[in-house]
Amino acid sequence: MTTSDDTSHIHPPERSRQPFQAVAMPVERASTIVFDDLEAFETRAERVYDGFSYGLYGTPTSRLLEDHIARLEGAARALVVPSGMAAMTLATMAVCRSGDRILMPETLYGPARDMILRFLGPLGIAAQSYDPRLDAGIAGLLDERTRLVWVESPGSGTFEVQDVPAIVAAAHQAGALVAADNTWASHLLFKPLAHGVDISMQALSKHAGGHGDLLMGSLAVRDEGLFRRLKDTARFLGYGVSPEDCALCERGLMTMPVRMRHAAATAVEIVSWLSRRPEVTRILHPAMPDHPGHAVWKRDFAGAAAVFSIVLRPELAPLQNEVLRRMRLFKLGASWGGVHSLIAVNDPRKGRTSLDWLPSGPVWRLSIGLEALEDLIGDLEQAFAPFAEFATASKAVGRRAAE
Numbered sequence: 001m002t003t004s005d006d007t008s009h010i011h012p013p014e015r016s017r018q019p020f021q022a023v024a025m026p027v028e029r030a031s032t033i034v035f036d037d038l039e040a041f042e043t044r045a046e047r048v049y050d051g052f053s054y055g056l057y058g059t060p061t062s063r064l065l066e067d068h069i070a071r072l073e074g075a076a077r078a079l080v081v082p083s084g085m086a087a088m089t090l091a092t093m094a095v096c097r098s099g100d101r102i103l104m105p106e107t108l109y110g111p112a113r114d115m116i117l118r119f120l121g122p123l124g125i126a127a128q129s130y131d132p133r134l135d136a137g138i139a140g141l142l143d144e145r146t147r148l149v150w151v152e153s154p155g156s157g158t159f160e161v162q163d164v165p166a167i168v169a170a171a172h173q174a175g176a177l178v179a180a181d182n183t184w185a186s187h188l189l190f191k192p193l194a195h196g197v198d199i200s201m202q203a204l205s206k207h208a209g210g211h212g213d214l215l216m217g218s219l220a221v222r223d224e225g226l227f228r229r230l231k232d233t234a235r236f237l238g239y240g241v242s243p244e245d246c247a248l249c250e251r252g253l254m255t256m257p258v259r260m261r262h263a264a265a266t267a268v269e270i271v272s273w274l275s276r277r278p279e280v281t282r283i284l285h286p287a288m289p290d291h292p293g294h295a296v297w298k299r300d301f302a303g304a305a306a307v308f309s310i311v312l313r314p315e316l317a318p319l320q321n322e323v324l325r326r327m328r329l330f331k332l333g334a335s336w337g338g339v340h341s342l343i344a345v346n347d348p349r350k351g352r353t354s355l356d357w358l359p360s361g362p363v364w365r366l367s368i369g370l371e372a373l374e375d376l377i378g379d380l381e382q383a384f385a386p387f388a389e390f391a392t393a394s395k396a397v398g399r400r401a402a403e
């Protein structure tokens with residue numbers, strides 16, 4: 001059949017599909033999907049969970065990534081969504097209905113706490129914060145309305161380690177599900193489903209993406225029924241992921257173990273350097289033997305991520321901006337898990353009642369990237385100069401006052 005020029009712009013000549021075998025994940029784009037016959041078209045909704053019915057509900061690229069995440073999480077099924085935050089909203093909305101109650105640790109990712117309180121609260125879903133150190137004691141907060149318990153271990157910013165198996169046992173006893181924000185450890189260092197958690201969530205934007213240029217989140221579950229509830233909710237919310245982003249995420253996954261191990265080894269050296277600095281009064285890192293959650297971390301985790309916090313002497317607070325501006329390699333930024341080293345400055349005391357143990361003073365969260373150790377220490381050393389001058393000057397003042 002010969003076609004007009006207009007039609008030829010839309011239909012390239014047919015070409016046989018010879019096998020093309022690349023090691024990279026193929027990127028297949030689609031909103032529209034077409035079908036061979038009427039029966040296939042009319043039954044397309046049945047393929048929402050596994051096959052292909054419309055680009056929004058899954059492409060060969062997104063399904064491959066989901067299968068990969070499921071395998072890495074030790075899950076039956078996994079779902080990828082546009083961000084870690086989207087994953088948290090999705091998991092919570094899929095499980096909870098008006099009249100239900102959520103328990104969330106005070107350390108839960110801040111924007112998710114906001115979403116639960118300010119978005120789901122007015123929809124009739126109640127939430128109560130709990131001290132992340134409660135562990136088995138959470139049994140005292142569970143009631144018959146409690147549908148979901150969130151955990152985040154270690155917690156954002158202050159790195160309390162939670163006894164996840166103990167929380168799971170109490171929650172299941174009371175008929176509640178447990179969802180874990182496992183972004184810090186990722187599936188590589190902690191497998192929530194193996195510890196009884198029902199929904200394992202991670203922000204793939206962090207360690208998996210790994211280069212500060214990708215937004216994606218995942219949910220992994222053991223149970224097909226729960227997967228379908230999540231998938232339905234994702235459909236109702238109109239969540240979809242682009243195949244380019246999936247391929248970027250897959251590319252990140254391939255190097256993730258090597259990047260994480262390298263950054264963790266660098267972080268250990270930086271922690272050791274920081275622990276000798278007079279400016280630093282406390283290091284919040286689960287791998288430190290004096291960390292309160294160290295024993296549970298050692299029991300449950302296969303290692304540590306290169307993300308931890310330090311507490312500075314309170315009198316150094318006015319010098320923070322000057323010191324941060326002097327940093328050449330460490331950038332001021334809230335994310336983590338990428339090749340670039342970052343520092344985030346957040347006051348974890350805001351809105352918390354369980355921080356009596358934290359010494360006063362500014363809290364900095366460091367995410368160690370893949371720059372060379374000596375360059376990172378050199379950067380901290382030169383940037384810390386105003387701190388050191390201040391300490392020397394205040395010591396001199398102290399000496400004069402004592403005389």
Ligand SMILES: *Cc1c(COP(=O)(O)O)cnc(C)c1O
Pocket residue numbers: 082083084085086109156181183184203204205206215216217
């Ligand atoms: C970054 C992050 C999120 C949110 O992920 P986004 O992809 O940025 O939306 C959730 N939880 C934790 C612990 C995070 O660090």
